[in-house]
Amino acid sequence: MAVYVYSITAAPHAPDLHGLTGVGETPAELRTVCAGPLCAVVSDAPEGLRSKRRDLVAHQAVQERLMAAGPVLPLRFGFTAPDDDAVRAVLTERREEYTQRLTALEGCAEYHVKAAIDEEVLLRRILQETPEARRLNDEIRAGSTRPELPLALGELVAHEVLARHQALASGVVEALRPHTRQERVSEPTGDDFLNISFLVDDEHRQVFLAAEKGLTHELGQEFDFRLYGPLPPYSFV
Template sequence: MSTASPSLRGNSTDDLKGTSLLLHGVVRADHPSAGRVVTWQDLAMVVSDWHQPTREDAVAHLEMLGKLVVDGPVVPLRFGTTATDEESVCAEVLAASAPRLRGLLDRLDGLVELHAYLKFDEDEALRMVFDEHTVTWQETGGLDLSTRIRLGEKVAQQLVTWRRTRSDELLAAVSAVAVDEVALPEGDHTEERRAFLLPHKEVEPARAAITALASIAGIGAECVAPLPAYNFLTEPKETSSDSRWGW
């Protein structure tokens, strides 16, 4: 599925002559709120008319998928995926990948993705690291530059370890009800970002638990949900896919 074809394309803007459709995600054909779809047997691709995508379209794409996932499983596609016509959608995606798509829809049924973002106050986090590892500001005095750099790197590593351990504690209630979770790409060394795969009924309790963390001194907390399961499109221990469709 990772080989480019003349009629179905990923994010590239090259050679778009003849393109007529933007592809958003795969749902079951009987999805109650799928809107405009191209159907093949029991599968359907949510589509819209092609135009040069903008930043606003990227937001709308994610919002659309977030609404769809409330009423049934969705296999999301990368924003900007296009097709020349409905026939290519049926032949090159739905029919060609039907067993895998059905398996993903079955596995994701009733589940949604939730993102949790924790931001720790840097001064407070450093104080905790220094207390736990008996590293003090005074130890840097009189050291040469290379030694101070190494000490700084050690402190940074300890800060990340502390952040992850502290995040495990703070997010334990969410982890307990999650089917799966993964670390998202890191921001700075005081920011923890995680994605959880949750039963839909657990989203609001999880959101409440995460946002309540903002009342703790030195912690900022945000939650984004429900989201399509972009980060959970492979089976456990399965090699991540390089498909241009995103799964």
């Protein structure tokens, strides 16, 4: 029978699964599949599993319980294997890789940062601080009917928005990077100019959080700065 795989841990960290439920409309019992120094936390895979909130919460709860007891390699929601033997085979085949990764993640958590700036504020700054943009805007506002002006202004503003987004993202990363072990950058979505995950160890966690708080204060209310964590290190498995 197919099994749903939640995460991989070191065998000495015997996971306490009491009170946790698995994914699915009728959750199957959680159990461990072990091979040598590694264990995988699994349950029977439900049929037709979809990413409903109930199941996402159950998946995350398993990761957080395991993370509290020691390092964990969390798998993304929806990962399945054909059966327990297939799980054992992978644990055996990739034993060295998984063991090294668990050691590297000891005492670490993931923090995810997203950031955006108010669009009207940014456009106002561009028109005020970029002479050519200000000139083109003034001509349009003065009633010029030259058809090339709006296009030229639009292209200039788009270029400035991109450049300023990149500069802002770089500034945020440079401020936080000294207090982290690793980082993983993802493509920003929506209005965000930054979408990044940091791996932070226990020793630097408070310094990292203090730096983030100071950065938020420095950027001001026109920025939408979001910090998520501590999280299981999904981005660093």
